[in-house]
Amino acid sequence: MSEARFINRETSWLEFNERVLYEAIDRDNPPLERAKFLSIVTSNLEEFFMIRVAVLKKQAEAGLKESEAGEISAAEQLAEIRDRVRKMLQRQYRFLRDSLLPELAKAGVRIVDRQEDLEGWADALESDFHDRLLPLLTPLSVGPTHPFPNLLSGRLYLAVELTPLPDNHFQEQSRLSFVEIPTGAFGRFLMFEGDGPGFIPVELVVRRFIGRLYGGYSVDSATVVRVTRDADISLQEDGASDLMKEIESTIKRMHRRSCVKLEHEADAPESLLTALREHLNLPAEDQFAIDGLLNLRDLFEIADKTLSDDLKLKPLQPVYPSVFEGRNPFEVIAEKDVLLIHPYHSYDPVVELVNRAADDPGVVAIKQTLYRTSSDSAIIRALARAAEKGKYVSVIDELKARFDEKRNIEWARRLEDAGAHVTYGVAGLKTHAKALIIVRKEASGIRRYVHLGTGNYNESTAKLYTDFSLFTSDDRIGEDVSSLFNLLTGFSLAAHWKSLTIAPIDLRNRFVSLIRREAENARNGLKAKITAKMNSLSDLDIIRELYAASQAGVKIRLLIRGICCLVPGVPGLSENIRVESIVGRFLEHSRIYCFNNNNDPEYFLASADWMMRNLDRRVEVLFPVRDRDASAFLQTVLDIQFEDNRNKWELDENGRYRLMKRSVKPRDSFEELYRLVKDREKDARKSKPQDFRPLRNPEEEE
Numbered sequence: 001m002s003e004a005r006f007i008n009r010e011t012s013w014l015e016f017n018e019r020v021l022y023e024a025i026d027r028d029n030p031p032l033e034r035a036k037f038l039s040i041v042t043s044n045l046e047e048f049f050m051i052r053v054a055v056l057k058k059q060a061e062a063g064l065k066e067s068e069a070g071e072i073s074a075a076e077q078l079a080e081i082r083d084r085v086r087k088m089l090q091r092q093y094r095f096l097r098d099s100l101l102p103e104l105a106k107a108g109v110r111i112v113d114r115q116e117d118l119e120g121w122a123d124a125l126e127s128d129f130h131d132r133l134l135p136l137l138t139p140l141s142v143g144p145t146h147p148f149p150n151l152l153s154g155r156l157y158l159a160v161e162l163t164p165l166p167d168n169h170f171q172e173q174s175r176l177s178f179v180e181i182p183t184g185a186f187g188r189f190l191m192f193e194g195d196g197p198g199f200i201p202v203e204l205v206v207r208r209f210i211g212r213l214y215g216g217y218s219v220d221s222a223t224v225v226r227v228t229r230d231a232d233i234s235l236q237e238d239g240a241s242d243l244m245k246e247i248e249s250t251i252k253r254m255h256r257r258s259c260v261k262l263e264h265e266a267d268a269p270e271s272l273l274t275a276l277r278e279h280l281n282l283p284a285e286d287q288f289a290i291d292g293l294l295n296l297r298d299l300f301e302i303a304d305k306t307l308s309d310d311l312k313l314k315p316l317q318p319v320y321p322s323v324f325e326g327r328n329p330f331e332v333i334a335e336k337d338v339l340l341i342h343p344y345h346s347y348d349p350v351v352e353l354v355n356r357a358a359d360d361p362g363v364v365a366i367k368q369t370l371y372r373t374s375s376d377s378a379i380i381r382a383l384a385r386a387a388e389k390g391k392y393v394s395v396i397d398e399l400k401a402r403f404d405e406k407r408n409i410e411w412a413r414r415l416e417d418a419g420a421h422v423t424y425g426v427a428g429l430k431t432h433a434k435a436l437i438i439v440r441k442e443a444s445g446i447r448r449y450v451h452l453g454t455g456n457y458n459e460s461t462a463k464l465y466t467d468f469s470l471f472t473s474d475d476r477i478g479e480d481v482s483s484l485f486n487l488l489t490g491f492s493l494a495a496h497w498k499s500l501t502i503a504p505i506d507l508r509n510r511f512v513s514l515i516r517r518e519a520e521n522a523r524n525g526l527k528a529k530i531t532a533k534m535n536s537l538s539d540l541d542i543i544r545e546l547y548a549a550s551q552a553g554v555k556i557r558l559l560i561r562g563i564c565c566l567v568p569g570v571p572g573l574s575e576n577i578r579v580e581s582i583v584g585r586f587l588e589h590s591r592i593y594c595f596n597n598n599n600d601p602e603y604f605l606a607s608a609d610w611m612m613r614n615l616d617r618r619v620e621v622l623f624p625v626r627d628r629d630a631s632a633f634l635q636t637v638l639d640i641q642f643e644d645n646r647n648k649w650e651l652d653e654n655g656r657y658r659l660m661k662r663s664v665k666p667r668d669s670f671e672e673l674y675r676l677v678k679d680r681e682k683d684a685r686k687s688k689p690q691d692f693r694p695l696r697n698p699e700e701e702e
Contacts, residue, residue, distance in 0.1 A: 004543070004544055004547055004573070005567045005570060005573065006540060006543065006565045006566070006567065007564065007565045007566070007567055007655045008072065008077065008565070009538050009563055009565055010052060010056070010077050010080075010081055011080070011655065012538075012562075012563045012564055012565060012655070013048065013052070013562065013563050014081065014084050014085075014088070015655070015656070015657055016561070016562045016563065016581070016583075017041055017044050017045065017048070017088065018088065018657075019581060019583045019649055019657060020037055020040055020041050020044060020583055021037070021038075021041050021088060021091065021092060022583075022659070023037040023583055023584065024037035024038045024041060024092070024095065024100075025091075025095050025099075028646075029313070030310070030311050030312050030313055031100060031103050031104050031107065031109075031311050032104075032109075032302070032303045032306060032308075032311040032312045033303075033312055033313050033585070034100055035100060035104070035299040035300075035302060035303055036299065036300060036303050038092060038095075038096060038100070038296050038299055039296055039297045039298070039299040039300045039303075041088075041092060041296070042092075042295065042296040042297045043297045045085065045088075046154065046228060046297070049228050049260050049261045050153070050228060050229070050230065050231035050232070050260070051231060051232050053078070053081060053260050053261070054230035054231065054232045054258075054260050055232050056074045056077055056078050056081075057074075057078065057230075057258075057260060058232075059074035060073070060074040060075040060078055079285075082285055082286070085288070086288065089288060089290065090291075092296070093290065093291050093292045096292055096293075096296070097113075097291070097292055101113065104311070107308070107310070107311055108197070108308070109197055109199070109302070109306055109308070109311065110197070110198045110199065111189075111198075111199045111302060112198065112199065112200045112201065112204065113201070113292055113293050114204075115204055115207065115208065118200065118204060118205070118208055121192055121198070121200065124192060125190075125200070125205050125208065126209070128190055128205065129205055129206070129208070129209045132185075132186060133182060133202065133205060133206060134209075134212070136182040136185055137179055137182065137206065137213060138179070138180070139160075139177050139178070139179055139213050139214065140177060140178045140179070140180075141162075141174035141176070141177035141178075142174055142175075142176045142177065142178075143173065143174045146174070148279045149178050151178065151225075151227045151280075152180075152227075153227060153228055153229035153231070153257075154226065154228065154295075155180055155181070155183075155226065156180070156181040156183060156203055156224060156225075156226055156294060156295060157178045157179065157180050157181065157224070157225050157226070158178065158179045158181065158203060158206060158207060158210060158222045158223065158224060158225075159176070159177075159178055159222070159223045159224075159225045159264075159268075159272055159276070160176070160177045160178065160179065160210060160214070160219060160221070160222045160223075161175065161176060161219070161220040161221040161222075161269060161271065161272055162174060162175050162176065162177060162214060162217040162218070162219060162220060163175065163217060163218045163220055164216060164217055165216055165217060165218060167216070168216035168217065170216060174217075176272075176275060177214070179206065179210070179213065181202055181203045181206060181224075182202065183202055183298070186202065187202075187298075187301050188201060188202060188295075188298035188301055189201055189202065189298070189301060189302060189305075190202060190205060191305060197305070197306060199302050199305075201293060203224050207222045207224075210222045220269075221268075221269050221272065223264055223265050223267075223268040223269070223272055224264070224265050224294050225262065225263065225264045225265075225268070225276065225294075226262075226263045226264075226294050226295060227259050227261070227262055227263075227280065228259070228260055228261040228262075228263075229257045229258065229259055229260065230257040230258045230259075230260055231257070258281070259280040259281070259282050259286075260286065261286055261287075261288065262276060262277070262280060262282055262286060262287040262288070263287075263288050263290050263294050263295075264276075264287065264288075264289060264290065264294075265289070265290060265294070266289040266290060266291045268289070273287060313585055316343070316344065316670075316674045318342070318343050318344065318345060318346035318347070318348075318463070319344060319345055319346060319677050319678055319681050320345075320346045320348060320349075320681075321338070321340055321345055321346070321349060321681060322681050322684040322685045323338055323684065324338075324349045324352070328356070329349065329352060329353045329356055329449075329471075330356070330360070330438075330440060330449055332471075333449050333471045333472065333473050334447070334449075334473050336627070337470065337471065337472045337474065337625075337626070337627040337630055338469075338470070338471040338472075338630075339468060339469070339470050339471075339625065339627070339630040339633060339634070340468065340469040340471075341466065341467075341468055341469075341590075341637060341673065341677065342455070342462045342463075342465070342466065342467050342468070342469065343462060343463045343464065343465070343466065343586060344466075344673050344674050344676075344677040345469075345677055347459055347462035347463070347469075349469075349471070350379075350451060350453075350457070350462075350469055351378050351379055351382070351459060353436075353438070353449075353451060353471070354366070354368075354378075354379050354382040354383065354436070355378070355382045357382070357386065357391075357438045357440075357449075358382040358383070358385045358386035358389065358391070359385075359386075359389075360440065362440045362441050362442060363386070363391060363438055363439070363440050363441075364391060364392060364439050364440070364441055365391060365392040365393070365394070365438070365439040366383065366386055366391060366392070366393050366394070366436075366437075366438050366439075367393075367394040367395075367435075367436070367437045367439075367481075367482075367485045368383065368394075368395055368396070368435070368436045368437075368457070369395075369396040369398070369431055369433050369434060369435050369436075369457075369488075370395055370396065370397050370398065370411070370457055371398045371430075371431070371432060371434070371456050371457075372456040372458050372461070373411060373456070373457055373458050374458045374459045374460040374461070375460070377411065377457075377458075377459065378459060379457050379459070380411050380414065380415065383395060383415060383418075383420060384414060384415055384417075384418035384420065385418075386420075387415065387418040387419040387420040388418050388419060390419075392421070393415070393418075393419070393420040393421065394420070394421045394422075394423075394485060394489060395412075395415055395420055395421070395422050395423075396423055396424070396425055396431050396485070396488050396489070397411060397412045397415070397422050397423070397424060398424070398425055398430055398431045398432070412424075421489075423488065423489050425488060425619065426487075426488060426491070426619060428617075429504065429617060429618055429619050430613075430617065430618045430619070431488060431618070431619040432607050432608070432614065432618040432619060432620050433484065433502075433607050433619050433620055433621040434452065434453040434454065434455060434456060434457065434607050434621070435450070435451070435452055435481055435484060435485075435621060436450065436451040436452075436457070437449070437450050437478065437481045437482060437485065438450075447473060447478075448473065448475070448478030448479075448481070448482065449471070449472075449473050449478075450470075450471070450472050450473070450474070450477055450478055450481050451469060451470070451471055452469075452470045452472075452477070452481070452605070452621065452623050453467060453468065453469045453470070453607070454467045454468045454589065454590040454591050454605055454606065454607060455467030455468075455589050455590070464586060464587060465586060465587045465588075465589040466586050466587070466588050466589055466590050466673075467589050467590050468590050468592075468605050468634075470605065470623065470625065470630075474499070474626070476498040476499045477498075477499045477500065477623065479498060480494070480497050480498055480499050480500040481500065483497065484500065484502060484621065487502070487619075488619065493505075499623065499624055500621055500622065500623050501621070501622040501623075502619065502620070502621060502622075503608055503614060503615050503616070503618060503619060503620035503621075503622075504615065504616050504617065504618070504619070504620075507608060507614075507615055507620055507622055508541075508542075508615040508616065510622065511542060511545075511593075511610070511615070511622075512541075512542070512545055514593075514595045514602075515530065515542075515545045515546060515549050515595075516545065516548075516549070517595070517597070518530055518549055518554045518595055518596060518597075519548060519549040519552040519554055520552075521554075521596075521597075521598050522549070522552045522553035522554045523552050523553070526598040527596055527598045527599045528549075528552075528553065528554040528555070528596055528598070529554065529555045529556070529557075529595075529596035530546075530549065530554060530555075530556045530557070530594070530595055530596070531556075531557050531558075531592075531593075531594040531638055532556075532557075532558050532559070532591075532592065532593045532594065532610075533558075533559040533560075533588075533590060533591065533592040533593075533638065533641070534558075534559075534560055534561075534591045534592075534593075534609045534610060535560070535561050535562050535563075535588070535589060535591070535609045536560065536561075536562045536563040536564070536609045536610070536611050537558065537560050537563065537564045537565060537566055537609065537610045537611070538563050538564075538565045538610070538611045538612065539610050539611055539612045539614075539615060540565070540612075542610045542615075543565060543566045543610075546566060546574075546577060547566075547573055547574055547577075549576075550573070550574045550575065550576040550577045551572070551573065551576075553576065554576060555576050556576055556577040556578070557577075557578050557580075557642065558577065558578065558579045558580070559580050559581070559582065559588075559638070559641055559642065560579055560580075560581055561581055561582065561583065561587075561588040561589075562581075563611075564579055564581075564651060566579060567653055567655065568651055568652070568653065569652065569653040570653050574653075578650070579650070579651040580642070580648050580649065580650050580651070580660075581648065581649045581650075581651065581657060582641060582644060582647050582648050582649075582669060583647060583649070584646075584647035584668075584669075584670050585670050586670060590605070591605060591606040591607070591608060591609060592604070592605060592634060592637075592638060593605075593606065593622070594634070594635070594638070601631070601635075602624065603624065603625040603631040603634050603635070604622050604623065604624055604625065605622075605623055605625060605634075606620065606621065606622040606623070607620045607621050608620035608621075608622065636676065637673065637676075640667075640669050640672045640673055640676065641669045641673075643667055643669070644660070644667055644668065644669035644672075645660050645661065645666055645667050646666040646667060646668040646669070647668060647669060647670065648660045648669075
């Protein structure tokens with residue numbers, strides 16, 4: 001038996017971001033879509049440094065050694081990360097400079113990235129600087145009474161080196177100053193029309209006229225810089241009210257946390273970099289020279305402002321499910337379970353269900369978990385309205401949703417003001433489950449209506465992430481969801497769970513039991529297979545169970561978008577495991593788990609990945625899909641995605657991903673799933689019941 005092997009988590013994440021970068025470079029994608037992927041690469045790296053690199057730096061300072069999985073030390077991981085990120089940045093900017101910018105310019109969309117290219121707009125730029133930008137600029141100079149300014153994480157600054165002129169007799173003088181670039185007011189780019197739209201970065205305009213801010217000085221250099229600070233939050237939770245105060249206090253102090261990365265233009269003077277490193281207490285290896293525009297996240301702005309559809313993917317208009325058209329959603333859900341896949345199906349039925357519940361006189365209670373909501377959430381407005389009307393509204397608002405803490409606090413206060421009962425989950429755990437239960441008084445008595453999902457209650461990301469929604473009035477599920485809310489609000493443990501499996505109570509044990517059952521079936525000569533789709537697989541104990549199942553003969557096929565620490569295809573260890581990854585126009589966010597069970601397959605959806613944090617440190621829900629048509633539809637979705645040869649990668653035994661070979665007739669799972677949903681709804685509108693069959697028999701061994 002081969003010894004267990006694991007891929008380093010951070011290495012696997014970097015491999016994932018390389019796959020995202022490939023989408024930016026891939027000429028089969030329209031140019032503005034590639035610009036969006038460049039933006040996503042930058043955004044991913046920023047979050048990676050704010051959290052993962054920040055944690056590793058603290059571990060390295062503490063001198064932590066190798067883990068029990070045989071991973072390299074924190075210091076060694078940091079060295080590898082820095083090396084790989086530098087190479088990634090070089091590829092990213094080489095593609096931007098040599099390929100994407102010329103291609104966009106040829107198509108009539110010009111993005112100016114060099115100071116010398118501003119001459120054609122000289123008069124207009126001077127007017128814009130004087131009228132729009134100058135009133136927003138504030139020089140922050142370093143001097144005897146002016147301490148080094150606190151550079152905010154993620155903001156762009158011009159770092160300006162100065163020399164006082166002979167006639168400058170002001171008592172206090174400075175040789176170093178900073179100007180924050182005011183991207184919040186007008187966006188990152190000023191737009192000018194010519195032969196086509198021209199986009200000029202604000203920082204280039206400010207630098208062109210920077211001397212006007214510094215009378216009595218000559219400007220020796222003006223360099224764009226950007227710092228990234230530690231955003232990892234560790235809290236001491238002593239109670240719900242204290243938790244909110246502690247999070248608010250932590251957010252207010254985020255701008256003073258330690259710096260983990262410094263980005264600067266490639267031609268930055270060494271004198272400036274030395275001053276920055278000393279003040280930021282940052283080693284030279286954590287500074288990154290950028291040969292081009294800093295913060296490519298802002299390329300999304302150009303894609304949004306450019307109207308040419310020829311430079312973008314044709315939008316997929318979400319399909320409204322016919323089963324809900326013109327009907328009371330409670331009547332629909334009472335008849336039959338409904339399974340939707342977003343964003344191919346519209347998210348409107350979820351929002352409409354909460355809106356209907358808020359206004360329906362029969363509804364007496366609404367309970368819902370909230371993790372990441374949209375900035376203008378119709379769901380929260382409906383919950384507030386329901387509370388104002390006197391309905392019992394109970395909301396579990398997870399304050400610790402990373403980067404959304406401030407928004408969640410604001411929503412919590414709004415709901416409380418409306419009369420809703422708001423709690424913040426269980427101390428020490430994040431409430432990551434996606435659950436909604438509506439209690440309705442009907443002629444036959446009290447009935448529960450439930451929505452369970454794999455994604456957040458967020459109308460905005462529901463257009464960008466693939467997720468599932470299950471609507472049901474199944475009494476077994478309804479009782480369990482009621483017990484879940486009793487657990488979250490009253491710390492009350494259910495004596496028995498009929499349908500749901502809850503983390504951290506028994507979800508780990510449930511997954512282990514299901515995997516071991518497949519292994520036992522394989523050893524007994526019965527049919528055994530595991531098919532699963534998730535965001536990440538990093539839990540070492542689950543990986544060991546999968547290795548053992550593979551050794552027992554279980555065929556295991558995994559579709560994992562991001563991190564995967566399992567090594568597939570190793571003889572004697574994992575030769576029966578295949579790992580693939582889809583990266584494309586939507587973020588693959590859903591979690592599907594299918595266990596063959598000797599040709600009586602069981603299908604589950606979940607809010608949880610196979611990660612330690614999901615199984616041990618979060619409140620998560622695994623729920624069954626029992627309806628025959630719904631489970632067959634799930635299998636069809638898996639079949640389509642596993643047969644994708646346009647967006648799919650395969651992980652090899654060396655921890656590297658290779659793009660699946662594209663045939664003469666490429667199969668794009670995003671397009672095929674959209675057609676599937678459209679055809680399904682078209683048939684339904686013709687009143688022709690459709691019995692969904694898998695593309696292949698789910699029990700069939702490959």
